[in-house]
Amino acid sequence: MRQLTCVGPNAVEWREIPEPRLEGDDQALVRPLAVARCEIDPVLTSGLFPVDEPFALGHEAVAEVVSLGDSVRGLQVGQRVVVAFQLSCGRCHTCSVGHSGNCQEFPVLSDYGMRPLSGVEYGGMLSDLVRVPHAEAMLQPVPDDLDTVSLASVSDNVLDGYRTVAPHLATHPGADVLFVCHGTPSLTLYGVQAAKAFGAGKVDVASDRADVLALAEKLGARPIETDFGRRQGRYPIVVDCGLRVEGLHYALGSTEAEGICQSVSFFPLPETPIPLGKLYTLGIKFFIGRAHAVSLLPEVMAHIASGALRPGDVTTRTVTWEDAPQAFLEETIKLVVRRD
Ligand SMILES: [Zn+2]
Ligand SMILES: [Zn+2]
Numbered sequence: 001m002r003q004l005t006c007v008g009p010n011a012v013e014w015r016e017i018p019e020p021r022l023e024g025d026d027q028a029l030v031r032p033l034a035v036a037r038c039e040i041d042p043v044l045t046s047g048l049f050p051v052d053e054p055f056a057l058g059h060e061a062v063a064e065v066v067s068l069g070d071s072v073r074g075l076q077v078g079q080r081v082v083v084a085f086q087l088s089c090g091r092c093h094t095c096s097v098g099h100s101g102n103c104q105e106f107p108v109l110s111d112y113g114m115r116p117l118s119g120v121e122y123g124g125m126l127s128d129l130v131r132v133p134h135a136e137a138m139l140q141p142v143p144d145d146l147d148t149v150s151l152a153s154v155s156d157n158v159l160d161g162y163r164t165v166a167p168h169l170a171t172h173p174g175a176d177v178l179f180v181c182h183g184t185p186s187l188t189l190y191g192v193q194a195a196k197a198f199g200a201g202k203v204d205v206a207s208d209r210a211d212v213l214a215l216a217e218k219l220g221a222r223p224i225e226t227d228f229g230r231r232q233g234r235y236p237i238v239v240d241c242g243l244r245v246e247g248l249h250y251a252l253g254s255t256e257a258e259g260i261c262q263s264v265s266f267f268p269l270p271e272t273p274i275p276l277g278k279l280y281t282l283g284i285k286f287f288i289g290r291a292h293a294v295s296l297l298p299e300v301m302a303h304i305a306s307g308a309l310r311p312g313d314v315t316t317r318t319v320t321w322e323d324a325p326q327a328f329l330e331e332t333i334k335l336v337v338r339r340d
Contacts, residue, residue: 004126009047020131028135030063036153039184049116056124090137100294150312161190182247
């Protein structure tokens with residue numbers, strides 16, 4: 001079967017690889033139908049984390065169930081499902097308390113399409129077949145009336161954007177929210193949608209990218225153009241989204257006393273400076289950590305089914321399966337690849 005494969009820095013191509021098979025009663029094989037490019041994918045294809053061998057790409061997908069192990073209940077062959085990007089059992093202690101991203105059964109960072117980070121090849125979603133080790137936990141059925149392409153990013157960036165604000169707005173209803181976008185545009189905009197849907201007061205987006213600010217405004221946020229130098233106000237909830245240290249510092253500097261700064265940024269260096277003294281003095285609560293896909297999928301899918309979240313509105317480019325290798329390396333806010 002074909003698999004979209006990163007074969008070197010900024011070099012992506014289709015490769016033939018053996019088909020995966022069911023290896024246990026609780027597993028599934030799925031055929032991806034629509035795959036979104038995650039914010040981490042350009043970092044992986046850039047070669048920032050060098051690897052000795054080519055690796056599979058793609059981890060945000062809606063797929064069709066092709067076969068199921070004998071013990072799987074509640075799923076049917078032919079059904080559309082969102083596939084959790086993190087491998088999780090759904091049953092261990094960390095999974096059962098909602099922290100499925102650190103499932104005890106798998107090594108840390110066990111995700112599809114991320115061998116440069118985890119060191120383990122689990123396959124990628126831009127493939128004809130993917131093995132899912134714990135089908136009941138990792139596959140979330142898609143309601144019949146929802147469109148496949150618009151849900152491609154739900155398994156990661158959409159739920160990640162949702163959890164940047166939903167828990168904080170639950171404890172601080174009506175609070176104003178500032179998103180600081182310095183590198184992960186779709187994640188920021190999914191967060192904006194969640195902030196608007198779950199009772200934020202004012203929703204502002206600070207960025208140096210004109211396309212992000214324009215789409216943010218379309219989604220109902222106030223755009224603020226910035227080079228991440230001088231802050232333009234302080235907010236009770238600030239979301240730090242990106243890859244740059246100056247963006248993180250702008251976010252922390254824009255958080256009001258006793259406020260919340262939630263970071264979903266990715267900082268690859270072993271150490272990143274943060275002004276702890278300022279956080280201490282002002283009582284700023286700083287949250288950082290990965291999302292938990294298996295734990296969050298049912299709740300996020302319910303919000304999409306109710307119409308509260310509309311992830312399709314963030315998609316800026318859709319291409320066919322054949323065009324994936326080239327499109328995967330071209331800049332756009334949110335790319336979705338759909339099977340013909
Ligand atoms: Zn991702
Ligand atoms: Zn687990």
